[in-house]
Amino acid sequence: MPRTDNDSWDITESVGATALGVAAARAAETESENPIINDPFARVFVDAAGPGMWTVMANPALAAQLADSEPDARARMQVMVDFMAVRTVFFDEFFLNAADAGVRQVVILAAGLDSRAWRLPWPAGTTVYELDQPKVLEFKSTTMQQRGARPAASLVSIPVDLRQDWPKALQQKGFDPTKPTAWSAEGLLRYLPASAQDVLFERIHALSAQGSWVAANAPGKDFLNPERVARQREQMNRLRTAAARMLKTEVPNLEELWYPEERTDVADWLTDHGWDASVTTLEEMLARYRRGVSDENLIPPTVLVSAHRSSG
Numbered sequence: 001m002p003r004t005d006n007d008s009w010d011i012t013e014s015v016g017a018t019a020l021g022v023a024a025a026r027a028a029e030t031e032s033e034n035p036i037i038n039d040p041f042a043r044v045f046v047d048a049a050g051p052g053m054w055t056v057m058a059n060p061a062l063a064a065q066l067a068d069s070e071p072d073a074r075a076r077m078q079v080m081v082d083f084m085a086v087r088t089v090f091f092d093e094f095f096l097n098a099a100d101a102g103v104r105q106v107v108i109l110a111a112g113l114d115s116r117a118w119r120l121p122w123p124a125g126t127t128v129y130e131l132d133q134p135k136v137l138e139f140k141s142t143t144m145q146q147r148g149a150r151p152a153a154s155l156v157s158i159p160v161d162l163r164q165d166w167p168k169a170l171q172q173k174g175f176d177p178t179k180p181t182a183w184s185a186e187g188l189l190r191y192l193p194a195s196a197q198d199v200l201f202e203r204i205h206a207l208s209a210q211g212s213w214v215a216a217n218a219p220g221k222d223f224l225n226p227e228r229v230a231r232q233r234e235q236m237n238r239l240r241t242a243a244a245r246m247l248k249t250e251v252p253n254l255e256e257l258w259y260p261e262e263r264t265d266v267a268d269w270l271t272d273h274g275w276d277a278s279v280t281t282l283e284e285m286l287a288r289y290r291r292g293v294s295d296e297n298l299i300p301p302t303v304l305v306s307a308h309r310s311s312g
């Protein structure tokens with residue numbers, strides 16, 4: 001279903017299901033032969049959600065069955081797993097570096113099924129704020145409680161829509177803008193209208209004391225290239241049709257969830273506002289972890305940005 005300004009969702013619906021897709025990729029990577037991440041909670045979330053499109057990536061037998069009927073499927077799913085694996089490493093390292101630098105206040109925007117509050121070795125005295133839609137956070141906390149999992153930091157959940165006044169909700173729950181913060185926006189920006197992305201970074205900037213850090217992944221320059229979009233659409237539609245036939249259920253069209261709009265360049269914006277920003281491309285991350293990709297066209301144009309605010 002197309003997006004609307006005030007839409008909301010549960011974990012298996014609309015944008016919520018994308019968090020399950022990421023968890024499925026993390027589960028597949030964690031259980032692979034040479035994993036570069038270890039996220040034991042990813043499998044727990046996928047299993048708790050029950051069957052859906054996410055089950056395919058997390059289940060090698062189903063993935064093989066899909067690849068039998070749609071030969072592109074194997075390569076496309078492997079790129080997704082590799083993408084999520086290197087992205088996870090990037091954000092893990094970002095947070096560990098910020099913690100080493102003394103940051104004890106962490107805000108995970110669009111936390112989805114990110115399990116960092118449970119699995120990273122946070123220094124004593126760290127508070128992690130997680131923001132996402134109410135039903136997404138409800139599913140997450142219920143699943144973690146049923147599993148008996150305990151957060152490794154002081155965890156504060158903030159059920160809120162990131163197009164609304166989330167800074168108010170954050171501060172009401174104890175966030176202190178005078179302390180340095182490490183912020184992440186992982187897998188979020190293309191689900192926001194371009195104007196909402198601008199407001200998001202203005203708000204992050206306004207709440208960031210000197211010594212703060214921010215990391216985000218963002219669509220790369222070629223993302224809206226019409227030929228690339230058409231090629232991706234054709235491949236995704238074939239995959240969707242094959243998956244729907246195999247699962248005997250409707251498979252949502254991911255493209256309907258994105259806002260395909262020209263956007264402010266995140267690194268340029270941060271630099272203009274006094275942050276020291278650095279950019280790594282997804283290709284560079286894949287090469288760093290020796291994840292060869294059979295067809296470069298399968299790699300979504302993506303940049304990973306991290307920045308430190310030392311002045312400004």
Ligand SMILES: C[S@@+](CC[C@H](N)C(=O)[O-])C[C@H]1O[C@@H](n2cnc3c(N)ncnc32)[C@H](O)[C@@H]1O
Nearest residue numbers: 018019022110111112114132133161162186187
């Ligand atoms: C692709 S998932 C990424 C989740 C998580 N960051 C990760 O990498 O595992 C996108 C997440 O963004 C959240 N999200 C997207 N738009 C949002 C909004 N307007 N308000 C709150 N959450 C939002 C979704 O609910 C979902 O959990």
